Amino acid sequence: xxxxxxxxxxxxxxxxxxxxxxxxxxxxxxxxxxxxxxxxxxxxxxxxxxxxxxxxxxxxxxxxxxxxxxxxxxxxxxxxxxxxxxxxxxxxxxxxxxxxxxxxxxxxxxxxxxxxxxxxxxxxxxxxxxxxxxxxxxxxxxxxxxxxxxxxxxxxxxxxxxxxxxxxxxxxxxxxxxxxxxxxxxxxxxxxxxxxxxxxxxxxxxxxxxxxxxxxxxxxxxxxxxxxxxxxxxxxxxxxxxxxxxxxxxxxxxxxxxxxxxxxxxxxxxxxxxxxxxxxxxxxxxxxxxxxxxxxxxxxxxxxxxxxx
Amino acid sequence: xxxxxxxxxxxxxxxxxxxxxxxxxxxxxxxxxxxxxxxxxxxxxxxxxxxxxxxxxxxxxxxxxxxxxxxxxxxxxxxxxxxxxxxxxxxxxxxxxxxxxxxxxxxxxxxxxxxxxxxxxxxxxxxxxxxxxxxxxxxxxxxxxxxxxxxxxxxxxxxxxxxxxxxxxxxxxxxxxxxxxxxxxxxxxxxxxxxxxxxxxxxxxxxxxxxxxxxxxxxxxxxxxxxxxxxxxxxxxxxxxxxxxxxxxxxxxxxxxxxxxxxxxxxxxxxxxxxxxxxxxx
Numbered sequence: 001x002x003x004x005x006x007x008x009x010x011x012x013x014x015x016x017x018x019x020x021x022x023x024x025x026x027x028x029x030x031x032x033x034x035x036x037x038x039x040x041x042x043x044x045x046x047x048x049x050x051x052x053x054x055x056x057x058x059x060x061x062x063x064x065x066x067x068x069x070x071x072x073x074x075x076x077x078x079x080x081x082x083x084x085x086x087x088x089x090x091x092x093x094x095x096x097x098x099x100x101x102x103x104x105x106x107x108x109x110x111x112x113x114x115x116x117x118x119x120x121x122x123x124x125x126x127x128x129x130x131x132x133x134x135x136x137x138x139x140x141x142x143x144x145x146x147x148x149x150x151x152x153x154x155x156x157x158x159x160x161x162x163x164x165x166x167x168x169x170x171x172x173x174x175x176x177x178x179x180x181x182x183x184x185x186x187x188x189x190x191x192x193x194x195x196x197x198x199x200x201x202x203x204x205x206x207x208x209x210x211x212x213x214x215x216x217x218x219x220x221x222x223x224x225x226x227x228x229x230x231x232x233x234x235x236x237x238x239x240x241x242x243x244x245x246x247x248x249x250x251x252x253x254x255x256x257x258x259x260x261x262x263x264x265x266x267x268x269x270x271x272x273x274x275x276x277x278x279x280x281x282x283x284x285x286x287x288x289x290x291x292x293x294x295x296x297x298x299x300x301x302x303x304x305x306x307x308x309x
Numbered sequence: 310x311x312x313x314x315x316x317x318x319x320x321x322x323x324x325x326x327x328x329x330x331x332x333x334x335x336x337x338x339x340x341x342x343x344x345x346x347x348x349x350x351x352x353x354x355x356x357x358x359x360x361x362x363x364x365x366x367x368x369x370x371x372x373x374x375x376x377x378x379x380x381x382x383x384x385x386x387x388x389x390x391x392x393x394x395x396x397x398x399x400x401x402x403x404x405x406x407x408x409x410x411x412x413x414x415x416x417x418x419x420x421x422x423x424x425x426x427x428x429x430x431x432x433x434x435x436x437x438x439x440x441x442x443x444x445x446x447x448x449x450x451x452x453x454x455x456x457x458x459x460x461x462x463x464x465x466x467x468x469x470x471x472x473x474x475x476x477x478x479x480x481x482x483x484x485x486x487x488x489x490x491x492x493x494x495x496x497x498x499x500x501x502x503x504x505x506x507x508x509x510x511x512x513x514x515x516x517x518x519x520x521x522x523x524x525x526x527x528x529x530x531x532x533x534x535x536x537x538x539x540x541x542x543x544x545x546x547x548x549x550x551x552x553x554x555x556x557x558x559x560x561x562x563x564x565x566x567x568x569x570x571x572x573x574x575x576x577x578x579x580x581x582x583x584x585x586x587x588x589x590x591x
Contacts, residue, residue, distance in 0.1 A: 020495040021410035025422065028407035028466050035463030036429040039440035046439055053443070110315045112327065120578060121334055125341070127574045129524035131542045132567040135549075135559070139347070140340040145360045145556060147343040179340070184585070191586035193311065201311055210313075219311050226586075236431055243526040247546070264435040269531070276439045283435040294431045298424055305420065 040287070047280035052273060064281035079255060080282065083263040086170050087239065087289070090259060093174045094181060094238035098230045101185025102223075106215075108186070109193045119190060126183040134247030137176035138163060163249055166256035173244050173257055181237055185230045192226030193219075228300065235293050239286070260286040347560035348372055355556055372561040380551060381536045382562060385544030389569070391454050392461070392540050393522045397515050399462035400469050404514075405507060407466065408473025409499050413485060423474060430467030434527050437464075445532055452534045460532065461522055469514055472587060476510040477503060513584030516577050520570040541566040 012019065047064055049057040070076030108119055125133065140148050143161040152159065162172035196219060204218045220227070242261045249257045251266060258266070260282055268279030315323050335342065346361075349369040359365065376382050411423050441460055442451070450456030480503065488498050529543035536544065545566050552558040574581050 016495050017414065018416065021414035021416055021419075024406040024410035024499070028403040028426075028470060029422070031403060031459075031463035032426065032429060032466055034444075035441060035460055036432070036437060036467065037425070039437040039444075040432065042440035042443075043436045043438075053439070106312055107333070109310070109312065110326070112315060112330075118330060118334060120575065122337060123582075124338065124571070124574075127520060127570050128341075128567045129526065129542050129570070131524070131526045131545060132563045135545070135563045136340045136344050139556065139560070140343060145355070147339065147361065150361045187582060188586055191582065196311060198310060214311065229586075240433060242434070243542075246526070246530075261433060261435050265438070265527075265531075268439055279435075280439050283433065283438065286433045287436040290431065290433050294428055297431065298428060301427065302420075302424070 043280045043283055043287075046277055047284050049277045051276045053268075053276045054274075057277070060277070064278050067278070068281055068285065079258060079263055080260075082255060083258040083260045083282075086257065086259045087286075089170055090174055090177075090238040090241055091235065093171070094177060094234055094241075095231070097178050097181035097185050097234050098227070100178070100182045101187075101230060102189050104182065104186045105189035105193060109190060119187075123183045123187050125180040126187070128180065130177075130180070130243035131247050133176055133180055134173075134244045137172070137179075137244075138248045141172055164253055166253050169249055169253060169257045173241075173248050176248065177237070177241060177244050181234055184233060188226045188230050189223060192223040196222050232297050236290075239290055239293075260289075344560045344564065347556050348564055350557045352555065352557055368557065369561075372557050373565070375558055376548075376561045376565055380548055380562070381544060382541070382548060382565060384536050385539060385541040385548075386565070386569075388454060388536075388538055388544070389523055389540040389542075392457050393519055395458045396461040396465065396522045397518045399458065400465040400518055401511060401514055403462065403466045404469030404473045405504070405511065406499070407470045408477050409503055411470065411474040412477030412480075413482075413498075413503070423470075426467045426470045430464075430471065438531055442531055451532065452538050454538050457528060457532050457538070457540075460528060461525070465518055465521065469518065472514055472584070473507070473510060475587065476507065480506055509580070509583065512577070512580040513587070516573060516581040517584040519573055520581075523570045 046057070048059060048061060050060050050064075051057040066072055067074060068077050068080050104122060108115065108122060128136075140146050141162045143149060143159050143164070148162070149159040160168070162168045200218060200222070201214070204214055209218060240261060241259055242265065245251060245257055245259060245262045246265075251258045251262055264279050264282040264286065267275045267282060315326055346364070349367055349372065350359075350364040351366050351368040351371075354360070354362075354365055357365075407426070411419055445451050445456040445460070448456070450459070484502055484506075485498055488502050493501070523540070524542060525540070526542040529540050533539045533543065536547070539547075545562060548562050549559050552562070
């Protein structure tokens with residue numbers, strides 16, 4: 001480098017186009033590496049240890065995973081099993097937000113007076129924090145004071161304690177989660193519907209297509225980008241569910257509403273001592289479940305990227 | 310337009326639609342309306358079992374006054390502000406630079422770096438939790454606003470870079486070429502050519518990040534502990550234990566906690582939706 005000193009300015013000038021992007025990328029990459037990329041690796045490393053978060057880490061090989069998945073002569077961790085099945089329930093039911101969002105978007109895609117305000121108000125639940133959504137719904141479900149039971153009482157149905165019933169609690173929480181998520185999908189579809197080619201619709205109408213057939217063959221193909229994003233955000237949202245569970249039931253009753261993200265948190269920072277190694281092993285399992293989806297999303301985006309060039 | 314515009318349908322159909330619209334809205338927002346009702350009721354109504362009847366007196370001012378004067382709520386709201394605003398600024402600065410680099414220049418590894426940002430943005434928080442908490446403790450920033458801000462900036466940079474890069478990619482490239490022919494330095498192109506064109510994207514992104522960070526709960530619980538640094542999402546649990554079973558106060562508290570992003574949304578709706586639906590149309 002020293003030989004370049006007298007001409008360093010021109011050296012920079014000559015390589016300006018090659019250097020500039022790296023200079024501009026540097027701060028973002030640094031932050032992202034320190035807080036996102038490196039921690040992923042560290043979590044893998046920690047998952048092979050027993051660690052209380054303070055003292056020394058003890059290397060125990062794959063013992064955490066064996067205990068978690070019940071490899072060898074031990075039984076599968078029951079809490080893990082419940083969490084995993086609940087995650088699947090979340091995933092399957094949360095996806096109802098996509099058709100529900102489409103339905104509301106179709107309902108609202110009209111030009112009557114005040115429709116803009118209606119659209120905003122329908123979208124409104126998405127802007128509220130999940131913590132507040134959780135509180136709102138847990139009060140809505142209250143056995144004595146809750147509005148749900150007040151309504152059920154009107155039609156003569158007995159009071160149900162949704163969040164107190166291990167068989168119902170998870171569904172109650174998912175329903176709360178569907179509320180903002182449906183709003184999100186709705187707004188994606190409303191924007192998509194705005195961009196639907198009116199000439200194609202008219203042409204199809206002249207050919208006698210209408211209603212359901214029109215939707216399926218003409219409209220939905222044009223809504224594909226919106227559908228893709230709706231699926232991405234809904235799947236990620238389902239696997240990330242934490243706030244609602246923490247606020248509404250804190251994993252209960254009898255641990256029936258745990259999901260992997262919640263169970264991981266509980267193990268790592270539990271009141272009975274921190275089990276960071278075991279927690280990290282749960283996080284790694286969750287990470288691999290998500291990686292399947294992330295891989296697919298990236299592949300789909302990469303395909304588009306190739307097509308665009 | 311699909312479905313068929315209502316104006317082309319029969320009179321009766323139009324009337325029905327106009328009537329169903331408000332009913333559907335009320336049903337959709339029912340849980341929220343219930344909470345708003347709770348928040349203006351006097352405590353006596355709950356003692357008397359008058360949960361869903363008309364409030365026996367309007368106590369909105371008393372209830373909301375208590376939230377602001379007799380709890381840590383103002384403190385939590387301030388913390389949320391001090392966490393959210395620097396994060397928005399930081400994430401936007403970092404990501405507009407990174408987005409510029411990835412959107413304008415062709416170099417080896419461009420797409421790879423871009424995809425790293427996207428992938429990182431999708432990972433579960435839990436895989437980051439233990440190391441990030443550890444790092445924050447080691448830097449002496451556990452239970453501090455700075456600790457939260459640093460993490461949020463880093464994590465949001467992933468999403469923001471995706472957004473910025475795609476926006477910059479759609480700008481007319483000849484503009485940049487023209488500037489280069491004129492001999493404008495690359496960093497000047499960023500400041501004087503690209504940045505002014507990015508104003509709508511910056512506004513949209515600022516809105517979105519504001520909402521995301523204000524509403525964050527997980528990291529608030531992982532990285533902070535008490536009223537000194539906790540944002541309102543985490544503070545509300547403490548608030549609720551202070552007013553255990555006083556539903557009128559808890560309702561008022563959660564409405565206060567939810568309000569800032571809601572206000573932002575209604576003020577800057579256009580930008581917000583533009584940000585949220587980027588990529589929903591091609």
